[in-house]
Structure formats: structure tokens, C-alpha cells
Amino acid sequence: MQHEGNPLPKNRKKETERLAQDSIIQIHDLVYTYRHREEEINLPAINGISLDVERGSFTAVIGRNGSGKSTLAKSINALVLPTSGSVIVDGFKTDEEAHLWDVRQRVGMVFQNPDNQLVSAIVEDDVAFGPENLGINPDEIRTRIRIALESVDMYEHRKMAPHLLSGGQKQRIAIAGVLAMHPDIVIFDEPTAMLDPGGRKEVLDIMKQLHEEGITVVLITHFMEETIHCDRIVILDKGRVAIEGSPVEIFARTEEIEALGLRLPFAVEIAAGLRAHGIHVPQDILDTDGLVKYIVSESDTEMKRSKA
Amino acid sequence: MIRDITLGQYYPGYSIMHKIDPRLKIVAVMLYIASLFIVKDFMGYVVVVIGLATVTAISKVPLRFILRGLKPILIIIIFTFTLNMLMTKGEILWEWKFLHITKEGLYNAVFMALRLVFLILGSSLLTLTTKPIKLTDGIESLLKPLKRMGLPTHELAMMMTIALRFIPTLLEETDKIMKAQMARGADFETGSIFRRAKALIPILVPLFIGAFRIAQDLALAMEARCYRGGEGRTKLNALKLKRKDALAMVFIAVYLGIVILERIFLIGLDAKIIALLF
Numbered sequence: 100m101q102h103e104g105n106p107l108p109k110n111r112k113k114e115t116e117r118l119a120q121d122s123i124i125q126i127h128d129l130v131y132t133y134r135h136r137e138e139e140i141n142l143p144a145i146n147g148i149s150l151d152v153e154r155g156s157f158t159a160v161i162g163r164n165g166s167g168k169s170t171l172a173k174s175i176n177a178l179v180l181p182t183s184g185s186v187i188v189d190g191f192k193t194d195e196e197a198h199l200w201d202v203r204q205r206v207g208m209v210f211q212n213p214d215n216q217l218v219s220a221i222v223e224d225d226v227a228f229g230p231e232n233l234g235i236n237p238d239e240i241r242t243r244i245r246i247a248l249e250s251v252d253m254y255e256h257r258k259m260a261p262h263l264l265s266g267g268q269k270q271r272i273a274i275a276g277v278l279a280m281h282p283d284i285v286i287f288d289e290p291t292a293m294l295d296p297g298g299r300k301e302v303l304d305i306m307k308q309l310h311e312e313g314i315t316v317v318l319i320t321h322f323m324e325e326t327i328h329c330d331r332i333v334i335l336d337k338g339r340v341a342i343e344g345s346p347v348e349i350f351a352r353t354e355e356i357e358a359l360g361l362r363l364p365f366a367v368e369i370a371a372g373l374r375a376h377g378i379h380v381p382q383d384i385l386d387t388d389g390l391v392k393y394i395v396s397e398s399d400t401e402m403k404r405s406k407a
Numbered sequence: 408m409i410r411d412i413t414l415g416q417y418y419p420g421y422s423i424m425h426k427i428d429p430r431l432k433i434v435a436v437m438l439y440i441a442s443l444f445i446v447k448d449f450m451g452y453v454v455v456v457i458g459l460a461t462v463t464a465i466s467k468v469p470l471r472f473i474l475r476g477l478k479p480i481l482i483i484i485i486f487t488f489t490l491n492m493l494m495t496k497g498e499i500l501w502e503w504k505f506l507h508i509t510k511e512g513l514y515n516a517v518f519m520a521l522r523l524v525f526l527i528l529g530s531s532l533l534t535l536t537t538k539p540i541k542l543t544d545g546i547e548s549l550l551k552p553l554k555r556m557g558l559p560t561h562e563l564a565m566m567m568t569i570a571l572r573f574i575p576t577l578l579e580e581t582d583k584i585m586k587a588q589m590a591r592g593a594d595f596e597t598g599s600i601f602r603r604a605k606a607l608i609p610i611l612v613p614l615f616i617g618a619f620r621i622a623q624d625l626a627l628a629m630e631a632r633c634y635r636g637g638e639g640r641t642k643l644n645a646l647k648l649k650r651k652d653a654l655a656m657v658f659i660a661v662y663l664g665i666v667i668l669e670r671i672f673l674i675g676l677d678a679k680i681i682a683l684l685f
Contacts, residue, residue, distance in 0.1 A: 208631040215624035227643040232633040262575040
């Protein structure tokens with residue numbers, strides 16, 4: 100039996116044309132409060148956020164602990180429902196019971212702990228879990244497993260037990276499990292926090308790849324370093340949007356960022372230091388590779404000039 | 408080290424026995440156990456041994472793996488053997504004070520001990536050739552008729568699947584906690600049994616808290632992946648009976664038939680043979 104609200108991708112496209120929206124996620128005046136257990140008061144985790152996310156974009160949400168970034172992520176997937184305000188995903192309001200599964204199918208979520216999100220003792224069974232829940236027929240599931248596992252480069256590990264894989268590999272399986280559900284949006288909720296540098300790079304590369312394939316990616320993180328390849332950075336503080344803009348715009352506002360308890364990416368910090376010493380590093384150099392290239396080429400021209 | 412554990416006693420292989428539908432294997436084992444109670448004499452055991460030997464040969468599981476299953480119940484076997492030997496009345500072969508061994512006692516003791524041995528050997532073949540996860544699928548499918556009576560079969564199977572998935576994770580966690588406590592000077596190896604049991608508390612408490620945390624995370628992740636119970640769910644590896652399963656069914660039917668025929672027509676033959684020999 101097929102579940103309602105699980106149309107094939109073709110139908111979905113038609114639907115989105117009908118809605119004719121550029122913003123796949125529309126968050127309007129979102130407030131979410133939770134009840135403190137001991138003191139009988141309501142505490143706001145999110146305190147009036149309005150945010151639109153464009154279809155196919157790569158957005159990073161960053162903030163320190165308690166800024167509400169994780170709650171924001173969960174509210175896009177209807178795991179958390181707004182106390183007031185609204186979240187609309189691809190035309191569906193998250194707090195409408197009837198569309199709950201439409202929302203969850205469209206919004207895939209990858210969590211922080213790679214161990215605690217894998218359900219089955221065999222990799223391919225785990226990837227199958229989402230499609231099975233959607234009531235998709237087994238032949239189709241098999242195709243989806245192959246494509247999903249190939250796109251995270253884990254197909255040859257499909258018969259293995261997850262507990263024998265590395266953290267990065269487990270996280271890739273979790274991503275494959277989400278991709279097999281054919282989501283429009285994938286939300287990464289601090290996906291690299293528990294990984295070693297190798298695993299972190301694997302996951303970041305897959306994020307970039309998904310973005311290139313046209314999937315809307317939302318990355319929740321507290322590492323500025325991971326945000327340099329995004330289209331847009333949203334900085335949250337105390338449940339509100341503190342600053343937002345493109346990486347180049349954001350990183351120029353050094354003092355504000357430091358006041359929010361965040362650190363600029365390494366290369367950006369160095370570049371700012373160089374600028375203070377009169378070396379005019381272009382503003383769009385954000386990663387270490389780019390900075391190294393710039394410095395090497397500059398010193399080359401400098402040498403040639405001094406020779407001449 | 409703790410990472411290398413294998414679950415259950417599954418012996419990986421590619422024999423026909425490994426590939427037979429788990430439901431069929433479970434039913435076959437039940438029928439086999441029933442057959443052991445149909446058999447009333449040693450002639451019947453000949454049939455059982457032939458059946459068991461054939462299946463073992465097909466499964467390609469080394470004999471020592473199968474015999475290993477007997478180890479935990481060795482004491483029970485010895486106990487029943489002794490009790491049967493000493494407590495049965497009849498023609499006395501040997502006597503010492505109040506203890507006596509009778510001819511019937513000896514016969515019964517050997518018979519009962521063998522029944523236990525066959526019981527274990529047959530059922531361990533099931534767990535040796537079936538992955539725990541397949542066994543779970545099989546049990547879920549077999550219990551399906553009870554769903555109408557309100558038994559949550561899907562939920563039970565899902566719980567077993569998750570338990571199997573998290574046994575290694577929890578073992579790792581235990582290992583980590585033990586090392587952390589040992590680094591702070593905890594001692595798990597010396598002292599009386601009470602002392603050692605008490606020393607386990609600082610392991611169990613964090614382990615339980617950890618397990619609850621995992622459960623919470625996992626529930627969230629499952630919901631995010633559209634899990635909403637067994638209703639309307641498809642299965643990647645839906646169980647389907649195939650040709651080899653039909654062959655297995657024929658095999659079981661033939662085996663049972665022979666056991667029953669032996670019971671009807673050849674009962675008592677073994678006693679005559681024994682009488683002839685001695």
C-alpha cells in the first residue's frame with residue numbers, strides 16, 4: 100500500500116510550479132518556548148525568527164550553544180512545532196497534522212551522533228528504513244539504495260554492520276538513508292561535531308556535492324570554518340537572527356562576530372591581520388588554500404618587481 | 408577487542424541451509440522437536456540420526472560448532488542420566504545399599520539423554536545457519552496471525568531489530584565507562600562477590616543513562632525518517648517461499664512420515680535386537 104502524500108518526483112515538480120515559490124522554506128515570526136522543569140516558567144528557545152530559504156541554496160546557521168539553532172532545525176522537519184508563528188515547507192505548514200509526513204519526506208535530517216541514528220544492523224537495511232516507511236515497493240527501494248550509497252561512496256560496504264565503520268562512514272550511511280527518501284531539503288544538525296578531521300572533510304564534501312546536485316542544504320554548526328562554501332550565513336543569538344548575509348559580507352564584520360562569541364575562519368583572520376599591516380588581501384579569499392595561493396603569487400610578483 | 412564479538416552463534420556460510428526461508432526453518436525445528444517426542448524407541452533414533460546427519464552435512468557447519476551447543480547443558484544431561492538410571496524399578500543389574508541400577512533404568516537413561524542431545528543439536532542448527540536479523544523477520548511473519556488478537560507483532564520485531572543493532576554499541580559504551588572508572592581507581596577484580604557486585608554500580612548507572620539518551624536520539628531520528636509504525640510499511644527483504652523451500656518442505660514431510668511409520672510398525676523392535684545381542 101502506498102502512503103498518501105508520497106507523489107513521484109514528477110508530480111512534485113508540477114506541484115511546486117503550481118505554488119510558484121522561490122523560497123522552499125518560509126519561516127515567519129517563529130517563536131518556540133519550552134517549559135522549565137523545576138522553575139515553572141516558559142523559556143523561549145526561539146524568539147521571533149523570520150527567514151526564507153531559497154530552493155537549491157546552501158545556507159549555514161551558526162551560533163553558540165543555546166542560541167536556538169538546533170531547535171530551528173527541528174522545527175523545519177516538524178519535530179518541533181511552533182508555539183506561535185509559522186514554518187512553511189514547500190507549501191505545507193508544519194503544524195498541519197495532515198501534511199506532517201509530506202513535510203518529513205521533503206526534509207531529510209542528519210543528526211550529530213552517527214551511532215544513534217542508524218536503526219539496522221546491516222548498512223543496506225538501514226538505508227532502506229526511510230523508503231520502507233514511505234511504503235515504496237521493494238524493487239524501487241533497491242534502486243534507491245544503490246544510487247544513495249553510490250553517491251556517498253559506500254556501496255561496497257552495503258552488507259556490513261554499522262558498528263564496524265568509522266564515524267565519517269557512519270555519517271555517510273546516515274546521509275544515504277536520507278537521500279533514499281528523495282528529499283528536497285537536507286538539514287545537517289552539527290553533523291561533524293563528533294568526527295575526526297578526515298570524517299569531517301568527507302561529510303563537508305558530500306554537502307557540497309548535494310548542493311551542486313540541486314538539493315537545498317541547511318547546515319547547522321558552530322564551526323565558522325565549515326561555512327565558507329555556503330551561499331548565505333545566518334548567525335543566531337539568544338533565539339533571534341543576529342546577522343545574516345553572504346560569507347564575504349559576514350566575515351567583514353569582524354567585531355560583531357567576535358562579540359557574539361564566534362571565531363572567524365583561520366584564513367579570514369590571517370587575511371584581516373595582513374590587511375592591518377597594509378597588505379591588501381582581496382575580501383573574497385576565505386579558505387586557507389586560496390590565501391596560500393594569493394600569498395605565493397603576490398610574493399612572486401614582488402620578487403620580479405624588485406629584480407627589475 | 409570488544410568490537411570483534413559475533414552476535415548469537417551464527418556460522419556464516421552459503422549453503423542451501425543458510426538460504427532457506429527462516430519461517431520454514433523455525434517451523435521445521437518445531438516439528439523436529441515434536442518428532443523427538445513421537446519416537447519411543449532406539450529404532451526411531453536411527454531415523455533421527457539419519458535426518459540430523461543429512462541436514463548437518465548440507466549446512467556445511469563444522470561438527471565441533473554444533474557440538475559446542477551441548478556444553479552449557481552437559482550438567483543437565485548427566486543429571487537426568489543418573490536420575491533415570493537409579494530411580495527406575497525393574498530387573499536389577501547392580502546393587503549397593505539403597506542404590507540400584509536396573510535394566511529398564513539403563514535403557515531409559517540412555518534414551519532420555521539422547522533425546523536431550525538431539526534436541527539441542529537440532530535447534531542449534533537453526534541458530535547456526537540463520538542470522539539473528541533473519542530469525543527476527545521469521546518470527547514476526549509467523550506471529551502475524553496473532554496480530555488480530557492484539558499482539559503488537561511489528562513492534563516486537565522492531566524492538567528485536569533495534570536491540571540487535573545496539574548490542575555492540577552498548578558493549579562499546581560499557582568498555583568506555585569501565586576504562587574511565589578504572590582510570591579513577593575503581594577495582595572490579597578483587598574482593599568478595601558482594602564487593603565486586605557493588606563495584607558494578609558505577610558502571611551500570613552511567614550505562615543506563617547512556618541507553619536512555621541513545622533511545623531518545625534514535626526515536627527522534629526514526630521519526631525524522633517518517634517512521635509511523637508497521638501500518639503501510641513495505642519491507643525490502645520480504646520473505647518469499649522459493650523452490651528450495653519446497654524441497655525442504657518435502658524433506659521434512661518425508662522425515663516426519665518415516666518417524667510416524669516407525670512408531671506404528673517397528674515399535675519394540677529395538678528391545679528384541681538388544682535381547683538378541685545380550
